[in-house]
Amino acid sequence: MNLSGIIPALVTPFKEDGSVNYDSLKELIKTLIAKGVGGFYACGSTAECFLLTDDERKKVLETVVNTVDGKVPVIAHLGNIGTDKTCELAHHAKSIGACAVSSVPPFYYKFSFEEIAQYYADIAKSAPDLPLIIYSIPAFSGVSINADNIGKIIDASGAQGLKYTDYNLFELEKISRKYPNLSLFNGHDELYVNALPVGIDAAIGSTFNVMPQKYIKLKEYFDAGNLSAAADKQKEINEIIEAMIKVGVNQSIKYWLGKSGISCGDCRKPFAPLTAEQRKLLDGIYDKVLN
Numbered sequence: 432m433n434l435s436g437i438i439p440a441l442v443t444p445f446k447e448d449g450s451v452n453y454d455s456l457k458e459l460i461k462t463l464i465a466k467g468v469g470g471f472y473a474c475g476s477t478a479e480c481f482l483l484t485d486d487e488r489k490k491v492l493e494t495v496v497n498t499v500d501g502k503v504p505v506i507a508h509l510g511n512i513g514t515d516k517t518c519e520l521a522h523h524a525k526s527i528g529a530c531a532v533s534s535v536p537p538f539y540y541k542f543s544f545e546e547i548a549q550y551y552a553d554i555a556k557s558a559p560d561l562p563l564i565i566y567s568i569p570a571f572s573g574v575s576i577n578a579d580n581i582g583k584i585i586d587a588s589g590a591q592g593l594k595y596t597d598y599n600l601f602e603l604e605k606i607s608r609k610y611p612n613l614s615l616f617n618g619h620d621e622l623y624v625n626a627l628p629v630g631i632d633a634a635i636g637s638t639f640n641v642m643p644q645k646y647i648k649l650k651e652y653f654d655a656g657n658l659s660a661a662a663d664k665q666k667e668i669n670e671i672i673e674a675m676i677k678v679g680v681n682q683s684i685k686y687w688l689g690k691s692g693i694s695c696g697d698c699r700k701p702f703a704p705l706t707a708e709q710r711k712l713l714d715g716i717y718d719k720v721l722n
């Protein structure tokens with residue numbers, strides 16, 4: 432799989448009336464390409480995918496693919512609770528030129544692992560030539576994907592990658608030893624420096640919408656063997672992420688992008704708009720985000 436570097440999981444900007452702001456999305460993509468990102472992850476958790484209609488998801492993906500115009504790869508997240516909807520999105524992603532597809536496991540009904548593996552097999556059938564990236568985010572999906580069970584998904588679907596949004600790096604390391612050919616994507620931006628030695632291929636994350644330059648620098652330090660500078664960079668980043676988690680990660684990203692001139696509106700309900708106090712906290716560290 433030809434994916435590397437820092438891959439933002441794009442936010443979905445909204446207008447004041449709540450509709451998708453496609454102009455801001457285009458502007459954000461162009462800005463991030465100019466900053467040197469390695470690709471885009473479209474319609475993921477950060478994009479509020481479960482708060483978008485199916486039509487909006489398709490139109491957002493089309494906007495991303497068209498704006499990127501082949502400059503970097505685009506991964507389409509298709510995740511849905513039902514196989515049919517996911518497969519429809521897979522057909523669409525393939526037809527418009529996405530480079531890879533990805534999905535969280537189906538959730539809520541506590542499907543058996545056999546059912547989950549079949550879900551991925553069905554996606555693979557719907558987009559046969561596209562690499563499939565499993566998206567593990569147990570804190571949100573409630574599904575644990577680990578070294579003991581991931582083989583069932585790989586065997587059923589031929590999945591070639593894993594986006595790993597979990598704090599358990601021992602498990603990631605176990606997966607990397609057991610499946611050396613699986614492409615691994617770091618999912619918790621606050622662990623980037625820790626995941627690099629495990630052998631990740633790239634990082635996919637929300638905070639790259641606002642501060643990709645910090646991670647690009649961190650990777651340069653790491654590649655040059657300057658591990659203490661890389662660790663210091665992560666500390667600088669994590670001070671910011673800690674505040675973002677307190678306020679709401681997507682809310683913080685949208686607020687800062689707005690300050691930088693890319694209007695993103697609020698997150699969709701039931702997410703609440705930021706309070707004056709939360710905005711003040713974010714204003715206080717905005718300069719640190721930009722550096």
Ligand code: MN9
Pocket residue numbers: 440476477568571596618619620621635636637638672676680
């Ligand atoms: O998968 C993102 N996860 C979610 C990527 O959006 C749930 C991460 O980039 C986190 O937002 C970030 C903060 O924990 O690492």
